[in-house]
Amino acid sequence: MTLNSSMTIDVKVRNTLVDLGVLNASDVRALFQEALHTAENELMEFSRPGPSDVSQAAKVLRDRWLARKGGIVSLIDRNWLKPAPEELKPAVGAEFNALRQLVGAMLSTESLLMSFENAANEAMADLPGRTPRPTAPPDLTLPGRRRPLGSVHPVTQVMREIEDIFLGLGFSIESGPEIESVYYNFEALNIPESHPARDDWDTLYVDSQTLLRTHTSPVQIRAMEKHGAPLHIICPGKCYRHDNPDSTHATMFHQVEGLAVDTDISFADLKGTLDFFARKFFGEKIHTNFFPSFFPFTEPSGDLAISCVFCDGKGCRVCKDSGWVEVMGCGMVHPEVLRHGGIDPAQYSGWAFGLGVERFAMMKYDINDIQLFHQGDVRFLEQF
Amino acid sequence: MKISLNWLKEFVEIPVDPHRLKADLIGVGLNVESFGAAGDDLIFEIEVTTNRPDCLSHYGTAREVATLYRQRLKPLEYTLRESSAPASSEASIEILDPELCARYCGRVIQGVEVKPSPEWLKQRLEAVGQRSINNVADVTNYVLMELGHPLHAFDHARLTGHKIIVRRARVGERLRTLDGVDRTLGAADLVIADAVRPVALAGVMGGEDSQISGSTRTVLLESAWFEPVFIRRTSKSQGLHTEASHRFERGADIEMAPKALDRAADLIVQLAGGEILRGALDVYPAPQQRNPIMLRRSEVQRVLGAEVSWEEIERFLRALGFEVERRGTDGWRVTPPSFRLDVSIEVDLIEEVARHYGYNRLPSRVKPAPARVTGSSVREVELKISETLVGIGYREIIPSPMIDPDENARFTDRPPVVLANPLSQEASTMRSSAIPSMVRALKWNLDRYRNDLKLSEMGRTYTNRAEGLPEEKQVLTLGLSGRRQGASVHGTEEGIDFFDLKGDVEALLEAFDLPGLAFEPAECLYHEPGLGGRFVAGQTPIALLGKLKESLARDYKLRQEVWLAEVDLDFLLKASLRHPSFKPISKFPPVERDFSLVVPETTPYSSLEAAVRGLGLEETQSIMPVDRRRSEELASGTIPGGHASLLLRVTFQSPTHTLASEEIEAASQRVLEALEPLGVRLRA
Numbered sequence A: 001m002t003l004n005s006s007m008t009i010d011v012k013v014r015n016t017l018v019d020l021g022v023l024n025a026s027d028v029r030a031l032f033q034e035a036l037h038t039a040e041n042e043l044m045e046f047s048r049p050g051p052s053d054v055s056q057a058a059k060v061l062r063d064r065w066l067a068r069k070g071g072i073v074s075l076i077d078r079n080w081l082k083p084a085p086e087e088l089k090p091a092v093g094a095e096f097n098a099l100r101q102l103v104g105a106m107l108s109t110e111s112l113l114m115s116f117e118n119a120a121n122e123a124m125a126d127l128p129g130r131t132p133r134p135t136a137p138p139d140l141t142l143p144g145r146r147r148p149l150g151s152v153h154p155v156t157q158v159m160r161e162i163e164d165i166f167l168g169l170g171f172s173i174e175s176g177p178e179i180e181s182v183y184y185n186f187e188a189l190n191i192p193e194s195h196p197a198r199d200d201w202d203t204l205y206v207d208s209q210t211l212l213r214t215h216t217s218p219v220q221i222r223a224m225e226k227h228g229a230p231l232h233i234i235c236p237g238k239c240y241r242h243d244n245p246d247s248t249h250a251t252m253f254h255q256v257e258g259l260a261v262d263t264d265i266s267f268a269d270l271k272g273t274l275d276f277f278a279r280k281f282f283g284e285k286i287h288t289n290f291f292p293s294f295f296p297f298t299e300p301s302g303d304l305a306i307s308c309v310f311c312d313g314k315g316c317r318v319c320k321d322s323g324w325v326e327v328m329g330c331g332m333v334h335p336e337v338l339r340h341g342g343i344d345p346a347q348y349s350g351w352a353f354g355l356g357v358e359r360f361a362m363m364k365y366d367i368n369d370i371q372l373f374h375q376g377d378v379r380f381l382e383q384f
Numbered sequence B: 001m002k003i004s005l006n007w008l009k010e011f012v013e014i015p016v017d018p019h020r021l022k023a024d025l026i027g028v029g030l031n032v033e034s035f036g037a038a039g040d041d042l043i044f045e046i047e048v049t050t051n052r053p054d055c056l057s058h059y060g061t062a063r064e065v066a067t068l069y070r071q072r073l074k075p076l077e078y079t080l081r082e083s084s085a086p087a088s089s090e091a092s093i094e095i096l097d098p099e100l101c102a103r104y105c106g107r108v109i110q111g112v113e114v115k116p117s118p119e120w121l122k123q124r125l126e127a128v129g130q131r132s133i134n135n136v137a138d139v140t141n142y143v144l145m146e147l148g149h150p151l152h153a154f155d156h157a158r159l160t161g162h163k164i165i166v167r168r169a170r171v172g173e174r175l176r177t178l179d180g181v182d183r184t185l186g187a188a189d190l191v192i193a194d195a196v197r198p199v200a201l202a203g204v205m206g207g208e209d210s211q212i213s214g215s216t217r218t219v220l221l222e223s224a225w226f227e228p229v230f231i232r233r234t235s236k237s238q239g240l241h242t243e244a245s246h247r248f249e250r251g252a253d254i255e256m257a258p259k260a261l262d263r264a265a266d267l268i269v270q271l272a273g274g275e276i277l278r279g280a281l282d283v284y285p286a287p288q289q290r291n292p293i294m295l296r297r298s299e300v301q302r303v304l305g306a307e308v309s310w311e312e313i314e315r316f317l318r319a320l321g322f323e324v325e326r327r328g329t330d331g332w333r334v335t336p337p338s339f340r341l342d343v344s345i346e347v348d349l350i351e352e353v354a355r356h357y358g359y360n361r362l363p364s365r366v367k368p369a370p371a372r373v374t375g376s377s378v379r380e381v382e383l384k385i386s387e388t389l390v391g392i393g394y395r396e397i398i399p400s401p402m403i404d405p406d407e408n409a410r411f412t413d414r415p416p417v418v419l420a421n422p423l424s425q426e427a428s429t430m431r432s433s434a435i436p437s438m439v440r441a442l443k444w445n446l447d448r449y450r451n452d453l454k455l456s457e458m459g460r461t462y463t464n465r466a467e468g469l470p471e472e473k474q475v476l477t478l479g480l481s482g483r484r485q486g487a488s489v490h491g492t493e494e495g496i497d498f499f500d501l502k503g504d505v506e507a508l509l510e511a512f513d514l515p516g517l518a519f520e521p522a523e524c525l526y527h528e529p530g531l532g533g534r535f536v537a538g539q540t541p542i543a544l545l546g547k548l549k550e551s552l553a554r555d556y557k558l559r560q561e562v563w564l565a566e567v568d569l570d571f572l573l574k575a576s577l578r579h580p581s582f583k584p585i586s587k588f589p590p591v592e593r594d595f596s597l598v599v600p601e602t603t604p605y606s607s608l609e610a611a612v613r614g615l616g617l618e619e620t621q622s623i624m625p626v627d628r629r630r631s632e633e634l635a636s637g638t639i640p641g642g643h644a645s646l647l648l649r650v651t652f653q654s655p656t657h658t659l660a661s662e663e664i665e666a667a668s669q670r671v672l673e674a675l676e677p678l679g680v681r682l683r684a
């Protein structure tokens, strides 16, 4: 059996030298040195400001080492010295006598009180009979002993950042199933099968009535049905598209959609809130630009572009020299969609937006390949 | 859609430079992706949204430009030179299904000479991405690009009986389309037929047999209107998407049909000679009427949050082709033009106003949502778990849950959700276990020479159900491999074992209030026998953990042992986080007592700890197994075979006083008594 360095002295003194694999005089010496250092360390520990009841603590320490029955010194006598192999007996005996004297002196009542009254280091230095220890300090330029931390996925980080901004504006978080009915994913959102707009969403189907949601918008309908108006929610989550994977397309990706429905909501709220959000996320220096677009579930519909963060709007490869980068779709909720959610569009109006989280993360961290997010490569993950 | 600037200028004056034009078109929703030179022309690449088929043409785009810059849009007027012979004596048109074909116009042109198009026409078509064929076919494409209305030219001589009949196909009828594909048709297809057989797939593509060729002398030109939903269905079922079907399925302009027809006839005569027979054949059984829409100015204000003037609203709408009449004190009666099938309700009109008013001119305000106390506990729990995982060294991964069904089946008996149209076999199923995704991620890294791995995923599993949507469960997966500590000057290297994984799961569960939490060894499909177990909360298993089975590890070609855990996140998200409740800190010193025990190997440690805890001794602070060795590991005869030595350290501390040695002695005695029934005794 090899000597287990992680074993404490308490364990060692309960084993014989043979059990511990101590087979020669130099091992014996090392073992006794260890016992002595342990006693010194415990004395140093004791001398730090701490126990309110000094005499009790002193008694505990002394008993631990010197008690006739079960004290460490007596255990050494019983387990190390007595059963020691004949050839080691003289060495063990000599070490044992030295140890007993040193520990006895160190832990005498006077010594303990003195060490308690002095500062720890001075007390140690003044102790009589202390064996000289190597004084060369360790090489402090060696690397530190690291306990590696983990990391939160960049998509999760970006998602939480987005969530935090909207939570701060009083929105709450809703979630829903990723495997959805065609009704919630399309029909309720005013995207009938018969309309060519349906082709804008390449869809993975389970069967004719069930699909992998192509956006988190179905959660909006479910939330309207469940909570009614007024409603201020964001819906983060996974979405799926029947897209061949490449550096900008992933079959699975994440979206955050938002929805605000109330009696006094107009396009001005959409603009103000999304402008606030975009500047909070991308930095206050950026500018926002809203322009018309088309989504079957909003009317009027828009896209939000921000001034390119890579070239400050001067034009570059990322923004295709336009100075602007589209970051999300948005619009006033289509009255038909409100109706599908059980909300009267004559009384309430709403605005909504949807954005791709991977895309945001790509812009934020200058990542050029969406596939990196989903491979689980630690060489990627450890950078965030 | 490619738009030529020169062509556009034939219909409207453009008082700005191309950069400005691009920005302004984007501002009204015509997304100009780029523009570039083509000879002396500039070509704009515009992404036209599905609701705006009217802008799939130069004329439609010109209308937006005219509205933008308050310019006059050139009206479409064509005066044709017609011969005295009537077209009706050369051809007849019959619509048998007026639901699907609401209008069919035709003209007959005699004596044409089919030849290559002149350079200017070739160049223009090429500039907008069309291939030149011959002068007659090119004219139909030219007019399509110009006015947005699809046309078709038949070789009149190939039409048996010189008849056009718009009807449903008969089951089994065949047609070879212009792309050379022989198609078998059915009652769901609408065809243009002559007296005996189909000659074109209506609204999608013409037939090869009746196409214009070098020998064509007489042309029958078609300009019709087909029902959008039906064309979309045909185009889908035949797998045939054409410039014509693209426009018809989005909604063509029924009133444009005769105008486009005249424009094309005129051009054909100019380029191919011949003469246009008198009269357009126009079958239009039920002329279309657009329903007027009431537009209230107050509603414009409600939706846009802006006060747009009466005059501006009227100007935008009129310029865009809407008929606008003021009605009452608050609004208008607005009739949309025939080319705007996308506009049918009030808010559609409001969007038109907003587009040309300019989104950037509209006001902006930030109004936080009304404060509401919401149960955001789910997020709180997620953050807590995430924080713990980062603290103990796990890197979060987000793999796709789409996997190979056979792979899934090696880890779970639950039926996964199979996709009907997967992209590949490897991604054809929504997983019902998250473990294979984790094994793959570990493998990915091991294959790339990363050896020390701690990965976590918070994701879902998807289980098929006989009825309703599949069951989605949230699950936390942990994957571990490599060394707890690498070799360095500070210490020797230490490999990961079961207790690293168990300790991590314990750290995670510690955050929760889980009554009846216990660990038990358990078998599992993918664990190495004897190296797996689970945590239960009362009767519910909440975490499975263990070493990946060697046979699986071999199949995955893993270089190292891999340890895996799956934790029921749904359970944790519903469980309450442990609510800290302060206990006063004892002022009195703790006392450690070590018990050097001999324990039968068959007695699990957990039962010892349970026995000691079961005493309910108030002073018992902690119980820690410090050292355990099986009899084989000790000098022979030290302890009996089938037993292990165990050094158990119990810490006693009282909140009220310093423990006297008699009290400690008594407590120690009770500990030994509690252990005795388990066959545990003090080592001699």
Ligand SMILES: [Zn+2]
Pocket: A308, A309, A310, A311, A312, A313, A314, A315, A316, A317, A318, A319, A320, A321, A323, A324
């Ligand atoms: Zn840029």
